[in-house]
Amino acid sequence: MRRVRVPARPRGLALLCAALALVAVACGGPGGADEGPVPGAPGGVTAEAGSATSVHVMWNAVTASQGIDGYEVYRGTTKVREVPGDEHMVDVIRLRPSTSYVFTVRARDSEGRLGPPSEEVRATTPAAGPADRAAPAAPGAVEGRAVGGRAVQLSWSAAKDDRGVASYDIHQGGSKIHSVGGNQTAAVVTGLRPGTRYTFTVRARDAADNVSAPGGPVRLTTPGTDDGGGTAPAAFRATSHRDKGDGAYYIDLSWVPPSTDGVVTEYQVHLDGHAATSVVFGGDAPRERAVYSFYAGTEAGVSHRVRLRARLPDGTWGGFSPEQTVTTGGERR
Structure with missing residues (x-):
């Protein structure tokens, strides 16, 4: 599966929205009754x-x-x-x-x-102390339990450090999502999805910003159900066009990012039932409408089924968009 990094760039829709916002301010004025x-x-x-x-x-x-x-x-x-x-x-x-x-x-x-x-x-902030390049030991006995469908409670044993632990960083997947003081050995993580499997790790940090290895992973599944509809990209569209330069056909996708508690920077495109490519946006990820095109061969009249899903800020994959059928050289059906 290919991973494609897409540079962020201004979108026409974003520029239009900005222009409309300026018009609204000019007409209503700051602090207007309609605002x-x-x-x-x-x-x-x-x-x-x-x-x-x-x-x-x-x-x-x-x-x-x-x-x-x-x-x-x-x-x-x-x-x-x-x-x-x-x-x-x-x-x-x-x-x-x-x-x-x-x-x-x-x-x-x-x-x-x-x-x-x-x-x-x-x-x-704690005292810096003399030069310190030794990281704390990893937190031990990391445990957790689900507290309803949208939160989990984690606990661990205090990590050892020659000069003391300043804080603990909590990671979900590969992302830091929370931090607590060095005198705490428990935390509650909120904003999760029901019926979803998560993996959490805890790292200790000392005053010199040395970070420990992660403690043992905690794998939890939040109770309840979630069909993914609320986390699927919206207004998904797929069309095709032929490039005048190389004569090849390309599939053009556009969608509105799902409404989530965080920024969505990665999407996975499925083509004909299989993961085809990952799209990773660099810089500022689009917040209104995103677009992406990929190569679909040189033959006209070939139909493909396309759908899309987002990697959510909590590290899990969201729901799939409705599947679209697009034919090279033809309109979307």
Whole structure:
């Protein structure tokens, strides 16, 4: 199976939406009665020192009438990070050891309006100490259990380090999804899907940012059922065209990314019942409509069945789009 990395580039639809947004602002004006209230303040904000020079900040998603475009993270009165609206955690780096920091988070809607700041949360980075290149030992006795269809509870025994553990990083598949302080040996992971199998690992991190090997993997299946319909790419279309240069036929796909708690950067294309290629978007992955074309040979009148699925931010594959039949040299059926 081929893996294709696709450079992100502006889409006509995105440009059109941006133009329409400008027109709306020009007609209604900021704060107009038709724009609705500004976003609320993010809740559930936490901050945990990840090392002597970093702090992990998390918060709950905010809903708004105009949709959330992004979040701004502040250290005191200084904006230090900005993340897309479907991300709810960030590592603030380049901090000073043995220093107390105050963080707040603000939501920004698609009209560019900022909501009020969240409640302040504080975190103190540990001392750096002398040069340290030794990583902690891996956490032991990692265990877990499902807590309903959308959350799991993990626990582990404390890892050993010659100078102490500053934090624990929780990974789902190959992605870091959570972080807790070095004095904690348990965590609850939320935002999961019912009826889905997950693999979690835990790594220890010391104040010098040395990271341990992962503890033993925990494999859990959340209870319940999920037909995948809510995680399938929407408005999927497949057509074909003939390239004037080489005379070959290409299948052109377009779709709307599924609505998920995070950014979707990878898709898998199935052709005639088999995985044909993976599409990995570089840079900023498309958030409105995505497009992709691939080679389909030089013969006209050949029909193919095509469908698509997304790798979700939790590391699992989402549901398939409805299957489309496309014929080289002909219109989609």
